[in-house]
Amino acid sequence: xxxxxxxxxxxxxxxxxxxxxxxxxxxxxxxxxxxxxxxxxxxxxxxxxxxxxxxxxxxxxxxxxxxxxxxxxxxxxxxxxxxxxxxxxxxxxxxxxxxxxxxxxxxxxxxxxxxxxxxxxxxxxxxxxxxxxxxxxxxxxxxxxxxxxxxxxxxxxxxxxxxxxxxxxxxxxxxxxxxxxxxxxxxxxxxxxxxxxxxxxxxxxxxxxxxxxxxxxxxxxxxxxxxxxxxxxxxxxxxxxxxxxxxxxxxxxxxxxxxxxxxxxxxxxxxxxxxxxxxxxxxxxxxxxxxxxxxxxxxxxxxxxxxxxxxxxxxxxxxxxxxxxxxxxxxxxxxxxxxxxxxxxxxxxxxx
Amino acid sequence: xxxxxxxxxxxxxxxxxxxxxxxxxxxxxxxxxxxxxxxxxxxxxxxxxxxxxxxxxxxxxxxxxxxxxxxxxxxxxxxxxxxxxxxxxxxxxxxxxxxxxxxxxxxxxxxxxxxxxxxxxxxxxxxxxxxxxxxxxxxxxxxxxxxxxxxxxxxxxxxxxxxxxxxxxxxxxxxxxxxxxxxxxxxxxxxxxxxxxxxxxxxxxxxxxxxxxxxxxxxxxxxxxxxxxxxxxxxxxxxxxxxxxxxxxxxxxxxxxxxxxxxxxxxxxxxxxxxxxxxxxxxxxxxxxxxxxxxxxxxxxxxxxxxxxxxxxxxxxxxxxxxxxxxxxxxxxxxxxxxxxxxxxxxxxxxxxxxxxxxxxxxxxxxxxxxxxxxxxxxxxxxxxxxxxxxxxxxxxxxxxxxxxxxxxxxxxxxxxxxxxxxxxxxxxxxxxxxxxxxxxxxxxxxxxxxxxxxxxxxxxxxxxxxxxxxxxxxxxxxxxxxx
Numbered sequence: 112x113x114x115x116x117x118x119x120x121x122x123x124x125x126x127x128x129x130x131x132x133x134x135x136x137x138x139x140x141x142x143x144x145x146x147x148x149x150x151x152x153x154x155x156x157x158x159x160x161x162x163x164x165x166x167x168x169x170x171x172x173x174x175x176x177x178x179x180x181x182x183x184x185x186x187x188x189x190x191x192x193x194x195x196x197x198x199x200x201x202x203x204x205x206x207x208x209x210x211x212x213x214x215x216x217x218x219x220x221x222x223x224x225x226x227x228x229x230x231x232x233x234x235x236x237x238x239x240x241x242x243x244x245x246x247x248x249x250x251x252x253x254x255x256x257x258x259x260x261x262x263x264x265x266x267x268x269x270x271x272x273x274x275x276x277x278x279x280x281x282x283x284x285x286x287x288x289x290x291x292x293x294x295x296x297x298x299x300x301x302x303x304x305x306x307x308x309x310x311x312x313x314x315x316x317x318x319x320x321x322x323x324x325x326x327x328x329x330x331x332x333x334x335x336x337x338x339x340x341x342x343x344x345x346x347x348x349x350x351x352x353x354x355x356x357x358x359x360x361x362x363x364x365x366x367x368x369x370x371x372x373x374x375x376x377x378x379x380x381x382x383x384x385x386x387x388x389x390x391x392x393x394x395x396x397x398x399x400x401x402x403x404x405x406x407x408x409x410x411x412x413x414x415x416x417x418x419x420x421x422x423x424x425x426x427x428x429x430x431x432x433x434x435x436x437x438x439x440x441x442x443x444x445x446x447x448x449x450x451x452x453x454x455x456x457x458x459x460x461x462x463x
Numbered sequence: 464x465x466x467x468x469x470x471x472x473x474x475x476x477x478x479x480x481x482x483x484x485x486x487x488x489x490x491x492x493x494x495x496x497x498x499x500x501x502x503x504x505x506x507x508x509x510x511x512x513x514x515x516x517x518x519x520x521x522x523x524x525x526x527x528x529x530x531x532x533x534x535x536x537x538x539x540x541x542x543x544x545x546x547x548x549x550x551x552x553x554x555x556x557x558x559x560x561x562x563x564x565x566x567x568x569x570x571x572x573x574x575x576x577x578x579x580x581x582x583x584x585x586x587x588x589x590x591x592x593x594x595x596x597x598x599x600x601x602x603x604x605x606x607x608x609x610x611x612x613x614x615x616x617x618x619x620x621x622x623x624x625x626x627x628x629x630x631x632x633x634x635x636x637x638x639x640x641x642x643x644x645x646x647x648x649x650x651x652x653x654x655x656x657x658x659x660x661x662x663x664x665x666x667x668x669x670x671x672x673x674x675x676x677x678x679x680x681x682x683x684x685x686x687x688x689x690x691x692x693x694x695x696x697x698x699x700x701x702x703x704x705x706x707x708x709x710x711x712x713x714x715x716x717x718x719x720x721x722x723x724x725x726x727x728x729x730x731x732x733x734x735x736x737x738x739x740x741x742x743x744x745x746x747x748x749x750x751x752x753x754x755x756x757x758x759x760x761x762x763x764x765x766x767x768x769x770x771x772x773x774x775x776x777x778x779x780x781x782x783x784x785x786x787x788x789x790x791x792x793x794x795x796x797x798x799x800x801x802x803x804x805x806x807x808x809x810x811x812x813x814x815x816x817x818x819x820x821x822x823x824x825x826x827x828x829x830x831x832x833x834x835x836x837x838x839x840x841x842x843x844x845x846x847x848x849x850x851x852x853x854x855x856x857x858x859x860x861x862x863x864x865x866x867x868x869x870x871x872x873x874x875x876x877x878x879x880x881x882x883x884x885x886x887x888x889x890x891x892x893x894x895x896x897x898x899x900x901x902x903x904x905x906x907x908x909x910x911x912x913x914x915x916x917x918x919x920x921x922x923x924x925x926x927x928x929x930x931x932x933x934x935x936x937x938x939x940x941x942x943x944x945x946x947x
Contacts, residue, residue, distance in 0.1 A: 112918055
């Protein structure tokens, strides 16, 4: 073979392989970017992309947003709407979201003139460890408009990437539909009817079989994002003040297994930092909700009922009975005393 | 611009290639050289154009000084001129790379509170500084010819080797740039260039970046590691560094071959080494060559007795350590390698020999352990990994073995998710085994290139590597040696 032919063969083979991959990505559409609908059931959805895509056309239907990681995704908008007259809330839950996602989306929505009166912001203790997004995480890539990037390059990125796990599982999902997580673009929530059925029918059995409740954790998660977290939270608070947006901030109720992984002093410093910027409701710690695994699908995600209790506490509902130890308003004034109580509670838990 | 990026592979490289040969075809050879210099500076400025004046000034200064050194009628003493040139080059490097390190240590010793400068390290400064110091020394030794500035600029900035080497010598580059035959498209070189570039791309984006996940988690994120995790962390970095840097070099060699330029080899299966001396003849060969020719030999090499030889070796490797980074962990890493070379030399002088497999085992483990200091951001990170590598108090085995090995619980062995702190699962073991097989049983890239044949097998093999590399370009990550 001469060298010219060799070059042709190798480059044409590469090109054909590349085109084939692009075709596969378009047809399978593993992150539901192209909406090709050749395969009916989704396996994973890039929520950040599809939600902004949806809101670009429908943002006038809403005047408030629930913002947080996937953990807020089980809470129905009406849970909050019932307490705020004339509100129409959208659940902008984003899997694995950090402060970076929250700020960029809030900035973008304000800049684009979305009519916003309310932001219901859920903070994670996970936010104290992680910040920003991974370029290689295709499930969590931001909509290019949010980052002021090119839509065409975004599509090219999804056409030219190699996603064996997602492609395989989406095909399997469609060959043998068994699943599981459903997404509702109109409200923004996600649900898992199968898990909900299991846990509501026989909680004890469900918890017994759910491995994540039985992991032994060590306190290794540190507060690594202080600088970025504080900077972004301050900006969110200021943006809300400037644009007359009512901001409700709360710390989510992490399941006890998750709570076991936080370095105590770092966790307390994190709570203290939030109180320096804004008042917030704290639902974290070892309380009657977080220590009852029946309130969770696994150690990360709580069930819709918990979301209802959170809203009831924040809006001081007289109709919903919220356990006394669940949720406390934390302010600059009471933070010191509050942290002492929290620390004592954690040390007591660890002793046991 | 990264070699492993769409903009380099699909835009920069093809456009530069086509324009270069078009200009040569039109016999505009000066213009084609100018184009290569311009493209290289564009390639360099892609990250941050603020660095451009630094490299331009450095080039101009060294070019003028080199000419002065080569010029017999110069009124300045040649030795003083050379010393002046070296001091300026080292000062430039020292200012950007070591100022904060020196201030920190000064503050520590004297209790002062001088503020750190927090200077951004100009890209490739360690490489182009060394390359130009060698040029000055050679000019002083009358080993250079008179080059015009365009040729000199091309020698320093030629984009395939500009950022992370190989550290080239003017003697091996200038004649190639001048050769008329090299200005004509050579399809054989293009085929070899594509072949070696694809191999480098595969090494970088498929292998090195996979190991990077576990290495980063173990060194930078995990607060505690069990025995398996600690070894997986150190071995992951050992392999990441090799595949990353040798992958980069392969891509540099491949890109240069497209322009009919042959860069020197930089790696020759270093993890097959059976002694530390053998390792340094196989690892970052052009740096070893520089350290030997411009530090070790001028210090006296092995010509002044055993004690002086050992001192020279130690000094050379401590300088090598500092060259890699401004930190005591790098100094210590250089010291360990220098010390190992001294021990090896003394051992060899006494006539001792080891079995081949034992020599390899000791060498590889020494390298794996010393890379921990090279990688760790501070002593705490290094001791975290090393303590766990040699402690039996934190052994965790897979849950599946619990029933069979339950008796080990009496010896504080735990059973569970054995790789949780670094996100490692069984596949990481498979990757580690595969990496051992590749580094120990496969031929090096340069050997593969020597044996390269034009046939369907190599064409398809190349296409698969290229395709695998291109479709993984989304995992953009920088090359480790960009930091040095």
